[in-house]
Amino acid sequence: MKEDIQKNIDPGDVAGSEIHEFVTLNVGPTHPATHGVFQNVMTMDGEYIVDTEQTIGYIHRAFEKIAERRAYYQILPLTDRMNYCSSPLNNTGYLMAVEKLLGLEIPKRVQYMRIIIMELARIADHNVCNSVIGVDTGALTVFTYMFQDREKIYEIWEQVCGSRLTTSIGRIGGFERNWNEKTWTLLRKFVKEYPKSLKEFENLLMRNRIFLDRTVDVGAISAEKALNYGFTGPNLRATGVDYDVRVTSPYCSYEEFDFIVPVGTTGDTHDRFMVREEEMWQSLSIINQAIAKLDAMDDKETFNADSKAYVMPAKEKVYNDMEALIWHFKQVMGEIDPPKGEIYHAIEAGNGELGFYIVSDGGRSPYRCHFRRPCFIYYQAYPEMIKGNLLSDAIITLSSMNVIAGELDA
């Protein structure tokens, strides 16, 4: 049937063939199956998709323009709202980009703490994506099970920064305060209980006959096409290319950690699911290694870099010490000029290479702040991935690509 569609695409060709009537289906911006606000106007031949036209921009909030009028520390809450399923990854990536521009030296303890936060965010993001693939095949209970684990991660973030979803975690130079006892208790409890939970998820879904039938050979893309379309992250690794920014250009001491980069073969939905599944196990292993390294360190007090110019002094000092008061004033009022220049920094976010291109003219706010958003770049390939496939396959392909509307539009 699929081959017939490719050949008989012209509706006027009646001689000896069936007449195909094309219907326009609007998988509109508000739709329970598209997890986010974006529109696909699909031209359908029965259940098969002939073509689709995409519309995005429903949640465009002009971050790049706003960033030109905000101080560097004020842009942090904007980065939360790009990939809102894993805000700490966006936050930490942005802060590392600014620290690269300013030339700040970050202490090891802070780097390990950041790695724990980033890997927790990666686990949270992949949790959502994998359970949503399950939801789109009809397995709704896995979603509710996995959200319990996401709750545990939310509680850890809440102890660190006060917020659950849009975290604005960290500041330029490190964190705003040291982690309290409760954070450590929750973190250790999480790493002890999570393997059981993830195994339960795997038992429910990974070898399920119906799930395999729905996801194997669905929405495949080849490695050359994926590279040409600018794919990164689990979507690219599912096609067989082992490109991971943590390995090629290590940042934040990732070179000291021991982890595997899982790689698929065909780039179909099943491979994307399996790559994300294995990445969750690897993230858990990295968190355990980081906790071990932090426990082995004598220093339990450092939580930010030693920089008077860019790191806010502690409030008690501001109210009692003249020098701290002056530095606080200078930072807030923008009296400290960052260096002129431009940098590009990239991290491995939940969806791939999240890049920050910051052009500084020496002023309080960046001259140009461009976010390289992985979702925006790989979503272009969606029409090609679903051409000639069934509508239900298209929905599963969409959810397995993990398209988050906030990162699409920014």
Add this chain to the structure above:
Amino acid sequence: MFIINQEIVELTSEKLRQHFGEAILTEEVEMDMPVYTVKKEIIVDLLRFLFDDEILRYRFLTTMCGIHYPDNKQQFGVIYHLHSLENNQRIRIKTFTTIEDITIPSATAVFAAANWMEREAYDFYGIQFPGHPNLKRILNVEDMDYFPMRKEYPLEDGTRQDKNDDFFGR
């Protein structure tokens, strides 16, 4: 910091100078990234050259964005970040154009990823990309008649009556 692969960077500079000569206006290393400013007429040939070269292999377009310098004669720029995955080397290529002739040849023939990136640059700055299959606005509404990221367009709408910012420091 990205590690610079000295050999590959020197080879890139040499080959570009050999092949394009005058059209490579400047080359420098900005912190950890080699940067080339080139004339816009040869930009697609340059991208194709770097793509096809068997040793250099810059086959991944990381990102592409527009930029506006209203004080320069060549006001609008487009900045490409390329990445050679095999050699693990990134480069930045800048090309500028004047406001009178605000066009830059489209790179969609070389990189399929450039499709939406060019639409975004058009949407924000009004830079036209001849050769693009479908150049229309992507993130803003279709009937918008100005280009919001240009420096002359203010961040907030000056005609609003309902907000009084006199007592709020900006």
